[in-house]
Amino acid sequence: MANSNKTKVITGKSTRLSYFHGWEPVSINGSPERYSVSVLIPKDDTETVNAINNAVNTAIEEGIGKFGGKKPNKASLKLSLRDGDTERDDEAYAGHWFINANSRTAPQIVDKAVKPILDRDEVYSGCYARVSLNFYAFNSNGNKGIACGLGNIQKIKDGEPLGGRSSAADDFRTETDDDFLS
Template sequence: MAELNTKMVTGKVRLSYANIWEPKENDQGQLKYSCALLIPKSDKATLKKVKDIVDALKAEAMNKNKGKLPGNFKLPLHDGDEDKPDDPNYASHYYLNAYANSKPGIAKPIGKNPDGSPKFQEITDTTEVYSGCYAKVSINFYLYDNKSKGIGVGLNNIVKVQDGESLAGKSSVNEDFAGEDFDVEDEEEDYMN
């Protein structure tokens, strides 16, 4: 039997609760990087990849547990319409919560290499990738068996593909001051004197 490939790259997803620059303490007191990935229900290709891997891991878990899933087995894919009905950002989306012990790679595409493969530039500006922007994300799925049992999602790398409205509820400098007049030339001269 061929070894199961549990790693995949999503289609364009929206990042939510993006704790990707600094780790945050989880319920067990461990520092983790994390992010919720909002997958449009219309993205059948990404959802099929997720389903195929999850089904294979469920079968593996059943093989280890006498042909049935352990009680209260947790699955990684959640329906935003059912689980977060009061959050319009989750409407018409499925979502996964992905975690990492080490900081994920964060980059943006900047063209092509001579061999035709995509060329990337690392992003270090923490304001450039945020909850609300869109990205393609490399993730891997795994079985876990500790206090609870289920299928977890590992967060590998993030490639930002598009800006989006921030989900943090915080406005940007550009939004706050869009209608203001600033006499930039005079201010520069003041700083020079």
């Protein structure tokens, strides 16, 4: 999908959501409340990964003013795209890159037909979705890098829920009044 903003990326359809907080903002470690999600990108989705790397490079160029007027060495920056195999001891992250994206404003959450999703149970950690991401430079309290802003979310299909979530149908059997005494 073409866009004129070179720091914006729309992920591929094989992306999954983890630690999904798209309906209500949350505070993480005492930070201001934000909408957030960890975006899991399969390592074989080279199109999305290449687009992210290009957007990060552009964000570095556009952020030179935040870096004291000089282009920093990319290796010295804190970057958004991280390796799930080495940075997370979590089966869901194996074989994936991941990006933690957040925003002060709520993302629009839509279905495959780009119609708003109103049922909050429809979008959850583990479902597959395309996510619009925007990369930007930061320099705060001695930390320099490229952060990732959360844009909008398009649910593509259901997936195995992450985080141990189970349905009531999985947890309980149907009870009748006759079962009460047994």
